[in-house]
Amino acid sequence: MRFLYTIGIYFYRFFIGIASLFNKKAQLFIKGRQDLFSKAQKQINPDDQLIWFHAASLGEFEQGKPIIEQCKKNFPTYKILVTFFSPSGYELRKNDETADYVFYLPLDTPSNMKKWLDIVNPNLVILIKYEFWFNLLHMLHKRSIPTLVVSAVFRSDQSFFKPYGSFMLNALKTIQHFFVQDERSLHLLKNHHIHQVTLSGDTRFDRVTELxxxxxxxxxxxxxxxxxxxxxxxxxxxxxxxxxxxxxxxxxxxxxxxxxxxxxxxxxxxxxxxxxxxxxxxxxxxxxxxxxxxxxxxxxxxxxxxxxxxxxxxxxxxxxxxxxxxxxxxxxxxxxxxxxxxxxxxxxxxxxxxxxxxxxxxxxxxxxxxxxxxxxxxxxxxxxxxxxxxxxxxxxxxxxxxxxxxxxxxxx
The missing domain is CATH 3.40.50.2000 (Glycogen Phosphorylase B;)
Incomplete structure (x- = not known):
């Protein structure tokens, strides 16, 4: 199934390339990933201790920002890496002062994720709310890199919990800990034999109070x-x-x-x-x-x-x-x-x-x-x-x- 998933990623790259000919957001998506690995290699010291936060877009970044700020304060020896999937997040926060490094996330192919993890070598990965990239999760598990999900929300109609989604559910089981927003998500994960879960609530309440x-x-x-x-x-x-x-x-x-x-x-x-x-x-x-x-x-x-x-x-x-x-x-x-x-x-x-x-x-x-x-x-x-x-x-x-x-x- 992971093979078919990876084929789907390549098809996505092909179609986003076509869209980039006439869509500005798609252009930014492609352009922002050009020379990504060489840029990251020049900036990131692989010997540094590093916490990597990933956000789909701007909203998820703002959701995770209270945790980013507290990590910066409480773990000053660690560098903070933030990645975005969407241009609407990266373009607005690429110069954010709470992060030491800000990049696009490479497309989720096995070769991309191997190369990326060789460069960034994180001590901890924190995914904000969702964005479960399965080749990435496989590589993180293979390298025993602790991975958390914060402010997560799950619904019973998601593909993880369907008969055809067993490979995706198995990928979720490799995550070290989930911090979920509500009891529905808590019980849904536990009913599918994922017990490393804490009912924490939503960090957006903390963030909006700061704002x-x-x-x-x-x-x-x-x-x-x-x-x-x-x-x-x-x-x-x-x-x-x-x-x-x-x-x-x-x-x-x-x-x-x-x-x-x-x-x-x-x-x-x-x-x-x-x-x-x-x-x-x-x-x-x-x-x-x-x-x-x-x-x-x-x-x-x-x-x-x-x-x-x-x-x-x-x-x-x-x-x-x-x-x-x-x-x-x-x-x-x-x-x-x-x-x-x-x-x-x-x-x-x-x-x-x-x-x-x-x-x-x-x-x-x-x-x-x-x-x-x-x-x-x-x-x-x-x-x-x-x-x-x-x-x-x-x-x-x-x-x-x-x-x-x-x-x-x-x-x-």
Whole structure:
């Protein structure tokens, strides 16, 4: 089966090569791996003690960053290597100061992984959440290199647990320890005879707490808010934006709206603003404007969202009406903001849990959307309760990093 898997990797390389002729992300995928081994060989001293973290993309890296930072602090003699599979992670974090080395992960062929491990020679490998590359796992096991998985989540419909997935399940059994996010994952692994498991929770709760503590105040938003009930819409996509446009145009309440679209192409932003009938302004145009006179502020820039949420009374998080997947609901919840979002979050456990904790609501359609905003606006006590529940939800789920570090202190 590993032979067929490897053939599949070669086919993947072939098709991504074709895609690179017209797709920028595929171009970065190919270009970033050119001369990878020689670059790594020049930079990495094989005699160094080294902890290797692997993340699929940016989100997984941010998830693992609390552990990376603690390893840097608690094990100062070890170098930190971070690899990414996706360009969206590597291109944004290739100069991250918490890592000593940042590279793309080589494609998972036996020859690539043998050569890679000869160069990096890690003392420990930590996989963040998922990305189980089976030739890599085989080589790590063969060389007796300890391997951990942190913030892992498993579902019964995954191929590991199907009759045809026995070779993949056997590869998982070579991993020294799993730190899983939930009891479902814990029991699923143990039911398949994987007992080296700890229920740790999700390191994202630790990471988001760090992020909000370092968020910078935005005086322009204070002026815009002007002591008015404010809704922040984070990482919005088309359907959510359509709902906001309709609500903004129809509501009779005195409210403020901060819209932070996920995509900020000029034509898209211009059309969004054109559809809004109330007084609106773009972030790029706020110089010397009296922002208190505007009803809607559209953030047509990146990197602001974490610092925008404190100015919300309630927060909407996009991505749960389409196929993109819901975005980060933990950031607004950390600030104690009630959250609402669309109905498509099947694979997002915290979105389910925050609703159960009564810190969030789901808007299945426009009527729900409208009712949720009106309810929170008209019920200060309900707003207070949901705010408290959202913040408590974050506080109760912190501590995954500490559990992982406790294990590392004993075994590294």
């Amino acid at each position: 909000v503590q370092t968020a910078k105040p935005l005086p322009f938003l204070e002026k815009f808010k002007n002591n008015t009930f404010t809704i922040v819409a984070g990482s919005t996509w088309s359907k959510g934006e359509d709902f906001f446009v309709r609500y903004i145009n129809e509501t009779k309440y005195t409210l403020k709206f901060v819209l932070v679209p996920h995509e900020i192409h000029a034509t898209k932003i211009q059309q969004l603003q054109k559809n809004i009938q109330k007084k609106s302004i773009l972030y790029s145009e706020i110089n010397n404007q009296d922002l208190a006179n505007y009803d809607v502020l559209i953030i047509d820039a990146v990197g602001f969202l974490t610092s925008v949420y404190p100015y919300a009374d309630i927060a909407y998080v996009g991505g749960a009406y389409g196929s993109t997947g819901i975005h980060n609901i933990l950031e607004p919840a950390t600030y104690g903001k009630p959250v609402f979002y669309g109905p498509r979050f099947k694979k997002n456990q915290e979105a389910k849990d925050l609703i159960t904790a009564k810190g969030a609501k789901v808007a299945h359609n426009y009527e729900d959307f409208e009712n949720i905003i009106n309810l929170f606006y008209g019920d200060p006590e309900g707003l207070r309760i949901y705010s408290h529940n959202a913040q408590q939800f974050i506080q109760k789920n912190r501590g995954a990093t500490e559990k992982v570090m406790h294990y590392l202190q004993k075994h590294l």
